[in-house]
Amino acid sequence: MSKKPTLRDVSRVTGLSMWTVSRALGDLSGVSSDTRETVRQAAAELGYVPNRVAQELRKNTRRSVAVITASTSNYYYINMMKGIQRTLRPTGRTAVVADIAAEGVYTRELEDATVQDLIQSRAAGVIATLTLSLDSVELLEKWDIPVVFVDSDPPAEAAMVPAITMDNFAASVEVGAHLAGHGYRDWLFLAYPSRWSTRADRERGIRHASERFQANLEVIESENDVESAYATLSAHLDHGSLPRAIVAANNPMVHGALRVLHERSFAVPDQVALIGYDDFDWAPLLNPALTVLDQDSEDIGVQAAQILTRIIEDQIQSERNGRPPRPAYQPADRRRVEPRLIVRRSCGC
Amino acid sequence: MSKKPTLRDVSRVTGLSMWTVSRALGDLSGVSSDTRETVRQAAAELGYVPNRVAQELRKNTRRSVAVITASTSNYYYINMMKGIQRTLRPTGRTAVVADIAAEGVYTRELEDATVQDLIQSRAAGVIATLTLSLDSVELLEKWDIPVVFVDSDPPAEAAMVPAITMDNFAASVEVGAHLAGHGYRDWLFLAYPSRWSTRADRERGIRHASERFQANLEVIESENDVESAYATLSAHLDHGSLPRAIVAANNPMVHGALRVLHERSFAVPDQVALIGYDDFDWAPLLNPALTVLDQDSEDIGVQAAQILTRIIEDQIQSERNGRPPRPAYQPADRRRVEPRLIVRRSCGC
DNA sequence: CGGTCATCCCTAATCGTTTAGGAAGCCCCT
């Protein structure tokens, strides 16, 4: 099709005004059902498809919700996306993922550029899986783009911004308690960088537990990807001794750790026990089946999308009533989901 | 910000025309560098961010490439997405995924609605991971939206449409040969529905191999998800006998099969061998490590995105020169990637 | 018969950009 039919074409063909055609196709009042039918016919015949870009411009609507992430290799986010997509579908909005880690490494420049991009494309809202800079949050707020954090905290100064988080401190304490229950007294905590705000509480929790249960604890940190986790743990084991239990603080850490343990043929859990965070599909099929501290990530996605949707609808209402469309954050939008320990075999059970 | 600054505001503040401001910010010729600087200053001060919706409308540009998929639970596509994203990034286009299987089941209605939606939003191009209906392909072509198929064939009547596929027939023959090499003579092929066009060749290949190597072959089919695979195989084993080797035709099938084998405590590979298709991160860490027939899915994503990008750029050129922007498909865009058998332990090696 | 109201449709402005088509000023050359 060399020239695509527009509303004007439908108008010309039917001899009706664009006003009438627009309202006819939009199922709006003010058009007799005869006319409406005529218009529909003509539109179908021409193969007319409305241009949503023009609609968005004119109606000042926004269509896409951005999910900001920084580690595509983390399966945790895939389930979350599932929940987000499912919740967003009936609203007619679309989720697009914006990765702010090019080739695996986060940079502040990329964060800023991404935020800029979201504003340019007039995103409807943002779901952030890691803590953004205060600047970013304020800039988005300035452009009336609501943000919901998941599995991470808003910057400290933006306390009102919604967030769905797990009680990571309690979670880690539970992990520690379980290890202590097995009689292990020598722990290694394999952590990702503290740019992901969950890191702090997870570490605090395991430290707390180690004191309470009088265990030895060492904490080592790697970048947030499998390769780094593998390298970091390998290097550590080359120098230090083998701990009785390894706690891998998230999915990539677990993966890296397993590779090391496999490679060195350590018996899990007899020589060294392993507990991870965040369940994933294959965990029960590993050998031994992996014990993990889980949170229902799909449900988290659903909740985040629900909150965001509500805020967006609020904004639309506000605007319709002539009020400024500033995002209306409510205290109840700060939510906690319960962690749960999924006990399998790798912990020694 | 109650009212967002527009180009007009920058124009008013600087006392320059919108023409000048637009060209200044766009780094286009016809503006003195002094003026350009003035404009930049003013824009920054106002916090002006161009509205890309308006730009798209005016310039008739398209920004997003849709990846049509029908099974989110298949890890195969995640690596592919990685490749696509990486390739698309420098072009300024964005990949958005459009799942045409609501709650896991494909429906023709959803396919049609999705295609309609892509046309409405004037997508720049489509990467389809499963065979679309001829209607869909023609409709997209009519709207000058190029399509590239990956891991699936175009409808038979649209032979010119690019596709990146594996030689699935040869691949299956190789799998069969390997099994025969182990002396196994009793095979079970666990397949997904033939809506995914790879199914046919994979089945043909394994059938061919079974004849050539004089093996018994049974083929059973489940829906394309883990639950169905699990249920189907379970039901089959309840009635029939245990085969010497199971070939699971894709990722979800492997997953379902492994669950069954675990649950029933069959020894792999001693009692029953298992070979899957499409490698994934955890495969080497399973017990036993999984032997798979792999194709480099990230590379496939890269190639698909490259082809699509070239076609899109061609279209833009054509349009600039006043020619119709019909997608220019080339025979060389039908590509094959080589399969490779990644031998681990689950086959008996 | 005049007034009121609802129904159906229209004209024209608008959303925020880009861009064809000039116009003004200046320099340089013959």
Add this chain to the structure above:
DNA sequence: AGGGGCTTCCTAAACGATTAGGGATGACCG
């Protein structure tokens, strides 16, 4: 002095939809 060619900027018309504000018609009512 006249003309050609730059450079720099402007006016105004697009792009493809929605929508405020009216106008014409006919029905209904007192």
